[in-house]
Amino acid sequence: MQIKRYEAVDMQEALKLVKGELGPDAVILSTKQIKKDNGVFGMFSRQVIEVVAARDYVDKHQVKTPSESLQTGFIETDEFLKEELRKIRNDMRETPGELRDMKSELGLLKGYIQELLRDGEQEHLKTLHDNLVIFLRRLISEGMDRNIAYRLVQILNNKLSEEQKDNTDEINSYGHELIQKQVKITGPICNEHKDRKIAVFVGPTGVGKTTSIAKIAAKYTLIDKKKVSLITFDTYRVGAVEQLKIYAKIIGLPVDVVLSPSDLRGVLDRKKDADLILIDTAGRSHKDRTYVNELSKLMSQTIEIDCHLVLSATSSNTVLTDIIGKFKDIKINSLLFTKLDEADNYGAVFSSMINAQKPLSYFTTGQRVPEDIELAAAGRLCRLILKMDAVSSH
Numbered sequence: 001m002q003i004k005r006y007e008a009v010d011m012q013e014a015l016k017l018v019k020g021e022l023g024p025d026a027v028i029l030s031t032k033q034i035k036k037d038n039g040v041f042g043m044f045s046r047q048v049i050e051v052v053a054a055r056d057y058v059d060k061h062q063v064k065t066p067s068e069s070l071q072t073g074f075i076e077t078d079e080f081l082k083e084e085l086r087k088i089r090n091d092m093r094e095t096p097g098e099l100r101d102m103k104s105e106l107g108l109l110k111g112y113i114q115e116l117l118r119d120g121e122q123e124h125l126k127t128l129h130d131n132l133v134i135f136l137r138r139l140i141s142e143g144m145d146r147n148i149a150y151r152l153v154q155i156l157n158n159k160l161s162e163e164q165k166d167n168t169d170e171i172n173s174y175g176h177e178l179i180q181k182q183v184k185i186t187g188p189i190c191n192e193h194k195d196r197k198i199a200v201f202v203g204p205t206g207v208g209k210t211t212s213i214a215k216i217a218a219k220y221t222l223i224d225k226k227k228v229s230l231i232t233f234d235t236y237r238v239g240a241v242e243q244l245k246i247y248a249k250i251i252g253l254p255v256d257v258v259l260s261p262s263d264l265r266g267v268l269d270r271k272k273d274a275d276l277i278l279i280d281t282a283g284r285s286h287k288d289r290t291y292v293n294e295l296s297k298l299m300s301q302t303i304e305i306d307c308h309l310v311l312s313a314t315s316s317n318t319v320l321t322d323i324i325g326k327f328k329d330i331k332i333n334s335l336l337f338t339k340l341d342e343a344d345n346y347g348a349v350f351s352s353m354i355n356a357q358k359p360l361s362y363f364t365t366g367q368r369v370p371e372d373i374e375l376a377a378a379g380r381l382c383r384l385i386l387k388m389d390a391v392s393s394h
């Protein structure tokens, strides 16, 4: 490995120097803003950027076999860069006084990482078989996060022979199999052998939490003849309980309202004979910290609670990533996707599952209660992504 230190007036110039000398495969090891003294008492000192970069002497033709699991097999560069970011974050924690400088350095480094990955990707794309590039573009146009789509195609590239790459049917068939293998699902909410199951549904307002609960409650009450009980946790007293009460009345179920996290234990104690307890939640907005904080307290009241993060399949990758980030302090067990009937594509459902590293529980496909819900299934999602299946609307 060759390591070099560069100084430049800004990041752009530094990158030019690094790439010019070490080539496009160079990696940045660290960046720092430093003051260069240029006069008495540093009166004319100026800020420059110090970049330490490295180039590895790896034989480019050496073929690595990447892991087929996207959950664990992220490409090496990712791991290395993530480690660098982790180190910088730790430094930031230790030196609060220099926090602002460190933050801006982190921003610069992040930008550079993205640029580096994008550059690497562009270079690599030129070496890919045309049919794989077409498959990659297809996944991206189906809403899949581009990094994830790119990793899938890298795996295919290593797996398939040149002859297979010439055949689009082979690419589609292996691609289909690969995507399907990555999809993780939970299975039904009620486990036959478990005594009592408690599940809470969290997520942004209007995403379909209450409707999904009504669908699940109706299925288990009317078809499976289970003893179902409903609870509403209404952090802001937004009146969400009324909607659930209407559904509960139709299905013939009791509803309890919990106004503070500490009330939950008492209510659960009174429902010892229930097979399934579904907890609806309502807040002003998931952006409001109170909702998330209160949920976190609610979850800490009982350990046997299963948390479904409810997300809409109509949201973009960026929005979904943002929402998942907002709920990072809550122990989420699975993702439930609603409004598949309104979505144009399903790549973002897959990307969110990979990014959040959580399995999928249910898909909802319309407004009808209880009909429009199905258990999440790997084959179904894969067929939806590749437009081999459609969600019928009523």
Ligand SMILES: Nc1nc2c(ncn2[C@@H]2O[C@H](COP(=O)(O)OP(=O)(O)O)[C@@H](O)[C@H]2O)c(=O)[nH]1
Pocket (backbone or CB within 6 Å): 204, 205, 206, 207, 208, 209, 210, 211, 212, 243, 338, 339, 340, 341, 342, 364, 365, 366, 367, 372
């Ligand atoms: N098209 C469609 N609409 C849905 C679906 N699930 C829920 N909705 C609608 O989304 C709106 C908000 O649902 P609601 O359950 O009140 O959301 P909550 O605020 O998360 O509880 C309602 O009009 C529902 O009928 C779905 O799968 N497809």
Ligand SMILES: [Mg+2]
Pocket (backbone or CB within 6 Å): 209, 210, 211, 240, 243, 280, 281, 282
């Ligand atoms: Mg609701």
